Amino acid sequence: MSIAPVELLRFDTDAELVQRFIERLCKQLSQAIAERGEAYLVVSGGRTPIKLFSELSQQPLDWARVTITLADERWVAADDAASNECLVRMHLLQHRAAAAKFVSLLDSTVGAAASARSAESKLAQLPTFDVVILGLGEDGHTASLFPCSAELETGLTTKTAALVVTPTTAPHQRISMSLRRLLDSRQIYFHLSGAAKADVLARALKDTNHLAMPVRAVLQQTQVPVSVLLAG
Ligand code: 6PG
Numbered sequence: 001m002s003i004a005p006v007e008l009l010r011f012d013t014d015a016e017l018v019q020r021f022i023e024r025l026c027k028q029l030s031q032a033i034a035e036r037g038e039a040y041l042v043v044s045g046g047r048t049p050i051k052l053f054s055e056l057s058q059q060p061l062d063w064a065r066v067t068i069t070l071a072d073e074r075w076v077a078a079d080d081a082a083s084n085e086c087l088v089r090m091h092l093l094q095h096r097a098a099a100a101k102f103v104s105l106l107d108s109t110v111g112a113a114a115s116a117r118s119a120e121s122k123l124a125q126l127p128t129f130d131v132v133i134l135g136l137g138e139d140g141h142t143a144s145l146f147p148c149s150a151e152l153e154t155g156l157t158t159k160t161a162a163l164v165v166t167p168t169t170a171p172h173q174r175i176s177m178s179l180r181r182l183l184d185s186r187q188i189y190f191h192l193s194g195a196a197k198a199d200v201l202a203r204a205l206k207d208t209n210h211l212a213m214p215v216r217a218v219l220q221q222t223q224v225p226v227s228v229l230l231a232g
């Protein structure tokens with residue numbers, strides 16, 4: 001099955017993007033529930049998804065049949081403001097979406113390496129994801145696959161589902177899904193906002209060096225359809 005090149009959808013405003021994105025997400029998650037009885041959604045942290053999370057949390061989906069997890073997590077306590085889990089609990093697992101199941105990547109009772117192993121076994125129990133939503137850092141990182149990290153090549157090639165990443169240009173040790181686990185999905189979205197992200201995307205699409213800009217490994221694969229939603 002040949003995968004279409006990256007679909008790029010541009011919007012004038014974040015509000016227009018979120019509205020269209022919500023329509024798509026609800027359709028794909030409902031379809032997954034109708035076809036397989038359950039839906040699996042992967043989300044990312046950062047600032048960009050907050051409005052999307054709030055809107056999505058109010059949608060009339062059969063949330064009890066939806067499982068949500070994270071593409072990556074910062075090695076901080078789950079109630080820390082820098083925690084992606086905290087962000088998801090505060091903005092997405094609210095209202096109707098409070099009924100969804102959440103799979104944490106974090107086990108703060110053990111060290112980062114042991115936590116990555118427990119994340120590994122949790123992710124191994126989840127099937128192919130229906131939708132993966134990724135962000136993009138200005139250095140070309142996505143999830144926590146950072147160009148500055150010594151673990152990047154492992155993250156792009158490993159057969160394991162999760163790994164510990166220690167970026168040198170961003171705060172906090174991280175647990176990130178590997179490229180292989182991110183690509184074990186039916187649809188990948190990049191949710192981007194602003195001119196700076198548009199520039200990063202343009203640079204990413206110009207070259208094929210995945211180690212320089214890890215997002216290229218997701219944009220330039222032929223396994224999963226990728227759609228980029230870009231506002232502004
Ligand atoms: C994280 C994210 C990361 C994020 C980008 C973009 O934990 O930081 O998962 O990959 O998506 O850094 O972040 P912004 O949306 O804040 O620009």
